Amino acid sequence: xxxxxxxxxxxxxxxxxxxxxxEPIGSRTIARKFDLGVSSATIRNEMADLExxxxxxxxxxxxxxxxxxxxxxYFVDCLMDPQELNAEEMEIIERESSKRINELQEVIAHxxxxxxELTNLTSLVxxxxxxxxxxxxxxxxxxxxxxxxxxxVKENGAVENHILDVGENLSAEELQHVAExxxxxxxxxxxxxxxxxxxxxxxxxxSRQRLLIDNAMxxxxxxxxxxxxxxxxxxxxxxxxxxxxxxxxxxxVKTLFKVFEDNEPLKKLLTPRQEGLNVTIGGENTLKExxxxxxxxxxxxxxxxxxxxxxxxxxxRMDYAKVIAIVDFMTRSMTEIxxxxxx
Amino acid sequence: xxxxxxxxxxxxxxxxxxxxxxEPIGSRTIARKFDLGVSSATIRNEMADLExxxxxxxxxxxxxxxxxxxxxxYFVDCLMDPQELNAEEMEIIERESSKRINELQEVIAHxxxxxxELTNLTSLVxxxxxxxxxxxxxxxxxxxxxxxxxxxVKENGAVENHILDVGENLSAEELQHVAExxxxxxxxxxxxxxxxxxxxxxxxxxSRQRLLIDNAMxxxxxxxxxxxxxxxxxxxxxxxxxxxxxxxxxxxVKTLFKVFEDNEPLKKLLTPRQEGLNVTIGGENTLKExxxxxxxxxxxxxxxxxxxxxxxxxxxRMDYAKVIAIVDFMTRSMTEIxxxxxx
DNA sequence: TGTTAGCACTCTACCTCGATGAGTGCTAAC
DNA sequence: GTTAGCACTCATCGAGGTAGAGTGCTAACA
Numbered sequence: 001x002x003x004x005x006x007x008x009x010x011x012x013x014x015x016x017x018x019x020x021x022x023e024p025i026g027s028r029t030i031a032r033k034f035d036l037g038v039s040s041a042t043i044r045n046e047m048a049d050l051e052x053x054x055x056x057x058x059x060x061x062x063x064x065x066x067x068x069x070x071x072x073x074y075f076v077d078c079l080m081d082p083q084e085l086n087a088e089e090m091e092i093i094e095r096e097s098s099k100r101i102n103e104l105q106e107v108i109a110h111x112x113x114x115x116x117e118l119t120n121l122t123s124l125v126x127x128x129x130x131x132x133x134x135x136x137x138x139x140x141x142x143x144x145x146x147x148x149x150x151x152x153v154k155e156n157g158a159v160e161n162h163i164l165d166v167g168e169n170l171s172a173e174e175l176q177h178v179a180e181x182x183x184x185x186x187x188x189x190x191x192x193x194x195x196x197x198x199x200x201x202x203x204x205x206x207s208r209q210r211l212l213i214d215n216a217m218x219x220x221x222x223x224x225x226x227x228x229x230x231x232x233x234x235x236x237x238x239x240x241x242x243x244x245x246x247x248x249x250x251x252x253v254k255t256l257f258k259v260f261e262d263n264e265p266l267k268k269l270l271t272p273r274q275e276g277l278n279v280t281i282g283g284e285n286t287l288k289e290x291x292x293x294x295x296x297x298x299x300x301x302x303x304x305x306x307x308x309x310x311x312x313x314x315x316x317r318m319d320y321a322k323v324i325a326i327v328d329f330m331t332r333s334m335t336e337i338x339x340x341x342x343x
Numbered sequence: 344x345x346x347x348x349x350x351x352x353x354x355x356x357x358x359x360x361x362x363x364x365x366e367p368i369g370s371r372t373i374a375r376k377f378d379l380g381v382s383s384a385t386i387r388n389e390m391a392d393l394e395x396x397x398x399x400x401x402x403x404x405x406x407x408x409x410x411x412x413x414x415x416x417y418f419v420d421c422l423m424d425p426q427e428l429n430a431e432e433m434e435i436i437e438r439e440s441s442k443r444i445n446e447l448q449e450v451i452a453h454x455x456x457x458x459x460e461l462t463n464l465t466s467l468v469x470x471x472x473x474x475x476x477x478x479x480x481x482x483x484x485x486x487x488x489x490x491x492x493x494x495x496v497k498e499n500g501a502v503e504n505h506i507l508d509v510g511e512n513l514s515a516e517e518l519q520h521v522a523e524x525x526x527x528x529x530x531x532x533x534x535x536x537x538x539x540x541x542x543x544x545x546x547x548x549x550s551r552q553r554l555l556i557d558n559a560m561x562x563x564x565x566x567x568x569x570x571x572x573x574x575x576x577x578x579x580x581x582x583x584x585x586x587x588x589x590x591x592x593x594x595x596v597k598t599l600f601k602v603f604e605d606n607e608p609l610k611k612l613l614t615p616r617q618e619g620l621n622v623t624i625g626g627e628n629t630l631k632e633x634x635x636x637x638x639x640x641x642x643x644x645x646x647x648x649x650x651x652x653x654x655x656x657x658x659x660r661m662d663y664a665k666v667i668a669i670v671d672f673m674t675r676s677m678t679e680i681x682x683x684x685x686x
Numbered sequence: 687t688g689t690t691a692g693c694a695c696t697c698t699a700c701c702t703c704g705a706t707g708a709g710t711g712c713t714a715a716c
Numbered sequence: 717g718t719t720a721g722c723a724c725t726c727a728t729c730g731a732g733g734t735a736g737a738g739t740g741c742t743a744a745c746a
Binding site for chain 4: 367369370371372383387388390391401404405406407410
């Protein structure tokens with residue numbers, strides 16, 4: 001059996017109607033709502049074929065049909081009209097994007113919020129992976145008596161500061177000297193590459209400031225090698241899930257939200273298998289808790305480098321055309337903002 | 344009519360049983376479960392009195408009784424046995440607290456997590472209010488060509504860094520000079536106190552670095568006068584609410600979670616009317632969405648100064664004795680950690 | 687006067703049962 | 717190949733009926 005034009009039309013009608021109403025749809029209703037020029041009986045026959053092909057299924061005998069995962073997949077790949085964002089959505093995004101936003105963190109938070117508002121679904125944003133980064137430069141600044149501010153510039157340009165105990169009071173010159181030695185020895189190395197010999201060299205050059213050096217090394221280890229706290233998933237609009245009729249069951253909500261609480265699986269989910277847009281439908285999902293959900297995700301870049309991803313999670317029954325358009329537009333716009341801003 | 348010892352015993356029994364089971368309790372059950380030495384009929388009479396006094400109520404005719412808000416209040420104020428934490432809980436807190444935690448933010452996040460885990464309820468933690476802070480000191484450090492790192496030390500000791508455009512390349516000496524002028528003129532002033540005349544002075548002393556100065560002032564304004572983003576409510580264990588039988592209704596969950604999404608009301612709720620421990624029961628709550636909830640909150644201090652608060656939110660039917668013990672212990676422990684660590 | 691046993695009554699939760707209606711598959715006619 | 721008709725299926729919904737827990741009241745008892 002093959003898909004022909006009429007089957008395609010009927011499948012499209014089923015998917016579109018089910019997306020809109022969340023109710024199983026029967027042959028008679030299709031015949032009434034969509035003007036296909038054939039009777040319900042004919043549609044009935046075609047629907048039997050579509051079921052055999054695996055594109056639609058019955059929740060129970062003598063209920064209407066609903067699209068299967070394969071049906072949605074076929075719809076997304078072959079039937080869907082690519083959608084433009086409407087004027088209002090465009091305007092919202094334009095307006096929001098024109099706000100002055102300084103930090104990457106803010107861009108991320110902002111994007112998530114916007115995404116969930118526009119789609120009425122849950123948004124996921126994966127920040128840039130700090131990962132194991134390498135040492136760029138360090139400065140020491142005076143702070144309280146017995147403490148200094150250590151400013152670390154990583155080689156990727158990120159800047160962090162931390163407060164260190166130094167025991168005794170060190171002069172500005174001494175501090176600068178220590179920083180210079182660090183900078184000379186360590187530039188471009190990740191913390192795991194710092195050999196014992198390197199440390200010995202630093203120690204021997206700086207005999208006096210041992211406590212400062214030890215504390216600084218501890219901190220560097222923590223910063224460069226530590227948990228990648230920035231690479232957290234930012235969730236937005238998780239509540240929107242509650243508005244979906246498929247989650248009127250509390251048990252389902254609970255299992256879903258439980259997954260939301262744990263970042264690791266979400267991180268994995270969003271870490272893109274490939275650049276650009278990805279659509280994962282229902283059971284295609286690796287997380288069994290999401291087997292009733294679909295994920296539309298896309299990567300964003302800074303300076304041509306893919307550094308993170310955003311996604312929208314919703315029930316399998318979602319408005320794919322619209323969500324895909326929004327996610328696509330948002331990642332493009334993010335890439336543009338980040339590239340413009342950070343040169 | 345007056346409360347006598349027997350009425351108190353019966354009320355305590357009702358509250359304790361309802362806290363444990365979430366089911367209305369009848370006279371016969373009380374007589375069976377609690378050995379009060381009187382028959383169910385007597386208890387029945389006493390319960391009628393307790394109802395008249397407003398301490399208990401019937402959900403519907405010929406159901407058992409449940410405590411009213413006033414009943415819980417009486418229980419908390421007069422009937423409850425103050426509870427010690429058990430060994431296991433003590434150990435958990437000890438163990439968790441001994442972990443090396445550097446930043447205030449981490450302490451806050453950590454506390455929230457622990458609180459919600461120990462109570463199986465939702466935890467709220469209010470961080471320190473940054474508020475409008477005053478200028479302490481500033482440094483400039485070289486960064487990329489045409490950009491510098493501005494490090495701000497506020498007078499309360501908080502350190503932040505930001506990246507500024509400076510247009511042209513400025514030498515280290517120039518940067519230092521600019522910073523010195525700022526430091527001299529502005530130390531101890533809040534941004535709103537920076538008068539036009541002060542700015543003129545700075546300008547006249549530093550004729551060349553106008554762009555840097557403008558950008559720095561913009562940034563200072565944003566940092567010192569800006570939104571108090573740190574004073575965010577940190578929520579933990581919101582999911583725990585779903586396990587409470589009183590929230591098996593999805594509509595209730597939705598309104599509750601909607602409040603969780605908005606920080607402002609929560610902030611107000613937690614901003615303490617008085618130092619130390621606070622118990623707000625059911626309808627005593629100002630937020631109508633929380634009229635079925637109780638909040639146990641307490642303040643914590645750094646160096647004798649109250650800087651924030653933590654709270655536990657649960658259904659009105661909660662284990663007050665235990666939750667109060669936990670919240671009390673946690674804020675004490677927090678105060679100790681913060682004071683120890685920050686000297 | 688306080689306590690208790692007994693009893694009629696009330697009300698919810700739960701179950702069953704039948705009606706309803708949407709939808710299907712099959713068959714036969716067009 | 718298409719359509720009309722028909723018997724059949726199954727979820728949903730409301731009605732009715734029952735069980736059980738609990739109450740208030742009354743009368744007897746110490």
